[in-house]
Amino acid sequence: MTADWVIVTAPTDRGDAPSRVLTGAIRRLRDSRPEVEFRVAVLGGSETTITEALDDAAAAGAQSVLLVSGQTLGDAKQDSWIARIVGHWLRTRPAGASTPEVRVAPLLTEHDGFADLLEHAIEHGGKPARTTTAPIVSPAWEQVPAFTRHVLVCRGPRCSVEGARETAAALSRALDERGLDDDDVLTTVTGCLFPCALAPVVAVYPDGAWYRRVRPEQVDRLVDEHLIDGRPVPEWIARDLRAAGLAAAPSPE
Ligand code: FES
Numbered sequence: 001m002t003a004d005w006v007i008v009t010a011p012t013d014r015g016d017a018p019s020r021v022l023t024g025a026i027r028r029l030r031d032s033r034p035e036v037e038f039r040v041a042v043l044g045g046s047e048t049t050i051t052e053a054l055d056d057a058a059a060a061g062a063q064s065v066l067l068v069s070g071q072t073l074g075d076a077k078q079d080s081w082i083a084r085i086v087g088h089w090l091r092t093r094p095a096g097a098s099t100p101e102v103r104v105a106p107l108l109t110e111h112d113g114f115a116d117l118l119e120h121a122i123e124h125g126g127k128p129a130r131t132t133t134a135p136i137v138s139p140a141w142e143q144v145p146a147f148t149r150h151v152l153v154c155r156g157p158r159c160s161v162e163g164a165r166e167t168a169a170a171l172s173r174a175l176d177e178r179g180l181d182d183d184d185v186l187t188t189v190t191g192c193l194f195p196c197a198l199a200p201v202v203a204v205y206p207d208g209a210w211y212r213r214v215r216p217e218q219v220d221r222l223v224d225e226h227l228i229d230g231r232p233v234p235e236w237i238a239r240d241l242r243a244a245g246l247a248a249a250p251s252p253e
Helices: 023-032 050-059 076-091 113-124 157-161 164-177 216-228
Strands: 005-012 037-044 064-069 101-104 149-154 185-190 202-205 209-211 237-240
Touching (some): 023 037
Parallel strands (some): 005 037
Antiparallel strands (some): 209 237
């Protein structure tokens, strides 16, 4: 069976963006299969998510979509997440919406050609490792930034499905609009923070305030009241670690 959309998946785009790394391979495939639409999508991170790529395929009227893991080595946890995400996407399609059949390709390591890839690497012989590479420490990295608050925005698989990308973008825009940068509020995109059923999850430290289901339209208020005025928004908090005595109390002025 030939799919009319192929989505090549990667765990995350932390590090090199998979869409850039796979550019050459995707271009070659587009040349040899011009009838197929190719996309790269991540399980969690800032690039197009698997859910978004599936939405695009459905909107384009695709009849069949093949998901191919771009990872060379299998990862049972990742496979399980991809299966859940696809299942969730299929379950939550609007009634009557055009929905393609979605199939999952076997791992690349299951193909006989994988041994050829290893053989190619062995024959190449590799490049000598050097001792002249950049060091793993730098004096610049000894400074702990003096930000007031640290905001953790979960971009794990579940939060990504539930719209964390839009929440993270709204937060970044709201901070920019108010002239707040990393010296004021440090925002870090993270992997799964654990309470996935509360996705998208945002945690603010040192207050120890964990917010549940943070939608983009809530972000302005969260920034103004909590990050600027220092007043957490109680009705959106899933767990307040400071109130529970599990986070440090504020220092006396
Ligand atoms: S994916 Fe966000 S808490 Fe698990």
